[in-house]
Amino acid sequence: MAARELTYADAIREGLREEMRKDERIILLGEDIKINVWTVTRGLVEEFGDRVINTPLSESGFSGAAVGAALTGMRPVVEIMYPDFTLYAADSIANQAAKYRYMCGGGDFRVPVVFRIAGSGSSGGSGCHHGQSLEATFIHFPGLKVVFAGTPYDAKGLIKMAIRDDNPVLFYEHKLLYGVKGVVPEEEYVLPIGKADVKRAGKDVTIATYAWTLHKALKAAGQLAKEGIDAEVLDLRSLRPLDKEAILESVKKTGKLVTAEEGTKMGGVGAEIVAVVAEEGLQYLDAPVKRVAGAESIIPSSAYADQMVVPQVEDIVRAVKEIF
């Protein structure tokens, strides 16, 4: 298998390009999608022409329009520039896309739309209107699938699968991951939605995490190894459906659980994972669980201060050590 390195942004673009070549029903919509601030869709207009549509600034509108196009035979991939802006589009996503099929009694009503929720996460003073991690908000809605890749390999495999899925899929992207490089085979592949992945095997503690925080967890695991703690890093990849089996299997093996995410702690992804383990695997735990998450605060629009409100490597290390 030919190995080469691609960035996360390039990997998503390659996934989009491959699928668009195969299926002319796929169209891209979003603000500034032709040149694209994130570079993800840059250059696709040259190959796919009017299938790449710059929309007006109207997140609710173009997200709703994508639902209409999806219902009637297209397969739109929408970019919402920041998770913060999904709150404008929340009705189109969570009330319409998620529920349309059910309300119409199933049958031929399908909403094969992908919402690429770009620019997630806090960095460089992006602040509380361009830097929130809101993926937990949407895991509350049956009818949606929610994925968040942490590596270029996973990003390409999951965007392709998201496009092929007949259900609405939220595909989150982290602004600090776009430039991260990783091995992506040239051969075609897809990854299933709903499967977590052990990114580092270990026997002493499970760190369940995803996205940019995955990389912090891997660093934390490296530091912990030097202190004799062998951490398993479980990359969730899919937040709805959640791979309960993988979580329980890992906790069964390690007996300890720490969750790590960038979003705020209350009602977060970690809360859900901990609840799953409490309900279905409490007997596996030999220590209290720990949740490392964004602070219960507002993200300051300050490059000096914004990393204080999101988990750092040392926060994960500290949380693990607290239960040993």
Added chain:
Amino acid sequence: MAKADQETVSKIYRNMVLVRLFDDKVDGLVASGVHITQHSTRGQEATTVAACAALKTTDYVMPYHRGWGWAIGKGMDPKILMAEVMGKRTGCCAGKGGVHIADWSLRIMGRPGVQAAHIPIGAGVGLSIKFRKTNEVVLVFFGDGASNEGNVHEGMNLAAVWKAPVVFICENNLYALFTPNVETTSVKNIADRAQGYGIPGVVVDGNDALAVYDAVQQAVQRARSGLGPTFIESKTYRLSGHTSMDRFHLGGYRPKEEVEEWEKKDPILRLRQRIIELKMATEAELNRVDEEARQEIEEAEKFGKESPYPTREEIFQDVYVD
């Protein structure tokens, strides 16, 4: 300009009567304790029924909450409609949509419960038609209340900038729930807002079925020929309350005299008179149509009542495509 031919006028009349009798039937059922959510069509049968008469079966309708005119107008069997609003598995949405009526075979694209959510969805259906080059059109119905939602602005701008084959039809019945729209709406003619999107804005007498048909027919032709959306405002009035729970609509938030004035403009009586004037049918023939419609609605009630509810298992199906 295509004026309605005799066959079309007959169909419009028949469907308007069906809608009226359907509402009468639901009124009775609700009064007898059957749980049905009803936003009565009474007084507004002309617009949605006549508008749908200007469509082909393959054209799309994005309905809204008021009434059943768009459902029966687009060809839905009252039996299927009745079963659905009663929550039965023989309904068009398997008993899970209730008043949120949809039917893929009739291209009735689902009625959202959130006001104006469907305006951009309709724009997207229009975009899809353009990509698929199928030469269909989509009618998007909404009320004066929803006209103030941000989604109307976003959806109309999208449809206009895409020159999508969309016809927006706003039924202005003067009240949003219990609030008169003079308290909430900055313009007298909501269709004036069409100017802001560079599309034609047309005001039509919404209680004149044939005038509605003509206006919609023109807008549909314009959309089909690639010239983009039209915004039609239909001036009308609901003769019933907002829902069957509305106890204030007679002399509460609106004067009785106003309701009585509009009773005189009843769109069914007006069309009946017009048909007789045009010698398209005799009074006796129309009475026969009324009687047939009455029987059809009786059968719908029977079918709805006799149909089973969905099973518990079915209630939990269709959340995802398997």
